[in-house]
Amino acid sequence: MEWYEVGLGLLGLLVLLIGMGLPIPFALAAASLPFLWQIQSFQTSLVSSQLKLWGVWINYILLAVPLFVFLGELIGRSHIGPRLYQFLHQGVRVRGSAAYGSIGACAGFGAVSGSSMVGSLTIGGVALPEMLRLGYGKELSSGVLAAGGTLSVLLPPSLILLFYGIVTDQSIGDLFIAGVVPGLILATLFSVVVMIWGVIHPDDIPASEQAARMTLFQIGATVGPIALIGLVITVAIYGGIATPTEAAAVAALLTVILAFGVGGLRWAGFKDALFSTMRTMGYLGLLLSAGTLFGFVLTYYRVPQEFTELFLSFELSPYTVLAIVLVFYILLGMFLEPVSMTFITLPTIFPLMAAAGFDLIWFGVVYTVTMEIAVLTPPVGLNLYVIQGISRGQVSIGQVIRGCLPFIGALVLLIGLLIAFPQLALWLPEQMQ
Numbered sequence: 001m002e003w004y005e006v007g008l009g010l011l012g013l014l015v016l017l018i019g020m021g022l023p024i025p026f027a028l029a030a031a032s033l034p035f036l037w038q039i040q041s042f043q044t045s046l047v048s049s050q051l052k053l054w055g056v057w058i059n060y061i062l063l064a065v066p067l068f069v070f071l072g073e074l075i076g077r078s079h080i081g082p083r084l085y086q087f088l089h090q091g092v093r094v095r096g097s098a099a100y101g102s103i104g105a106c107a108g109f110g111a112v113s114g115s116s117m118v119g120s121l122t123i124g125g126v127a128l129p130e131m132l133r134l135g136y137g138k139e140l141s142s143g144v145l146a147a148g149g150t151l152s153v154l155l156p157p158s159l160i161l162l163f164y165g166i167v168t169d170q171s172i173g174d175l176f177i178a179g180v181v182p183g184l185i186l187a188t189l190f191s192v193v194v195m196i197w198g199v200i201h202p203d204d205i206p207a208s209e210q211a212a213r214m215t216l217f218q219i220g221a222t223v224g225p226i227a228l229i230g231l232v233i234t235v236a237i238y239g240g241i242a243t244p245t246e247a248a249a250v251a252a253l254l255t256v257i258l259a260f261g262v263g264g265l266r267w268a269g270f271k272d273a274l275f276s277t278m279r280t281m282g283y284l285g286l287l288l289s290a291g292t293l294f295g296f297v298l299t300y301y302r303v304p305q306e307f308t309e310l311f312l313s314f315e316l317s318p319y320t321v322l323a324i325v326l327v328f329y330i331l332l333g334m335f336l337e338p339v340s341m342t343f344i345t346l347p348t349i350f351p352l353m354a355a356a357g358f359d360l361i362w363f364g365v366v367y368t369v370t371m372e373i374a375v376l377t378p379p380v381g382l383n384l385y386v387i388q389g390i391s392r393g394q395v396s397i398g399q400v401i402r403g404c405l406p407f408i409g410a411l412v413l414l415i416g417l418l419i420a421f422p423q424l425a426l427w428l429p430e431q432m433q
Contacts, residue, residue: 014028014031026286036293036296059166064248068162069159071252072119072152073277074263076121078265082123099131102131105123109226111233120383124149140194142391147404147407147408155179160371161175170361236250287340291342291344304347308351321356322353
């Protein structure tokens, strides 16, 4: 069977199964099996599939995923995350402080959790009702919070960068540190969007905001845990003290202590965080396992290698190749969520990017920014529905989408800056070596 027959067959069968409503992990596995049976007997394929599944579940690096997810769930269910927004909102006495505070809180949350959706849910659950109460426009309020969640994925630790590193076999530590400068630039761009929004639509931002100041103890109980958890993760990984998995384990244990000690977490909240992590990892575990099986079939038939050679035979310029790949991901992101796209497409795409001459650490950051555009684009923009859901009917999905458009523009601008100045992502990893 020719490689292009396998590639088109896998893609066609996958689209058909997903269109029929089959969950993506099962669709990936079901699409892989007919082609696996071409090279193995039914009995052998069962054994090899089991080995692939087992290999994913005992992968040492992947142990960091549930630990970072659990860490984020703990912060979301304690007072640590909501207090961070309150501190930034009440401590910044400027017009639009609630909007700027939302961006800062999402960035701070991103320093200890790698999930965009959890970031939007945690900060948005507190910030959205407060912003609407203060008189902020619905589109601005929902847009800044939906987009703010993307900072949780660009700033380390990032689950998308972690999955990217696993698929492409790149250094997790280098990928994490490469996202720091672009993440800070993105937070600045989001703040500029709010500033310009206030000039164009002054009625969307109240002239003054009434908010009580926090006591010194409340400030310490708010900033201290976030700073300590972020410091442990950063120093452990980049100081060479621990691997990302070990750093995640220590940070998760520290978060449990802080969440109960100063975050007001109760046993019921702890159980909810644990069960939510198990549900998330149940889905991600199946997705990772099915993605591994899918990748094995692709690799056996040399689909990534042959696709790369075919693409390069057209003698397109590297930046034309990059533009085609980015447009492909933005369009695909309208229908698939980032983790699924990573395991379905990346095994074929990253060899092409390497052959085109792009640094894979740099491309990891560009890829992550592109994935965050995906969570803001309908019809399958996860952050859109998170914010619309927590508004409890006060904000329509159309208002959330319109509110996100300027922030999507900021994400596109960041990609342009990364293409024009690759050192924005590469300088810090080079200095750490």
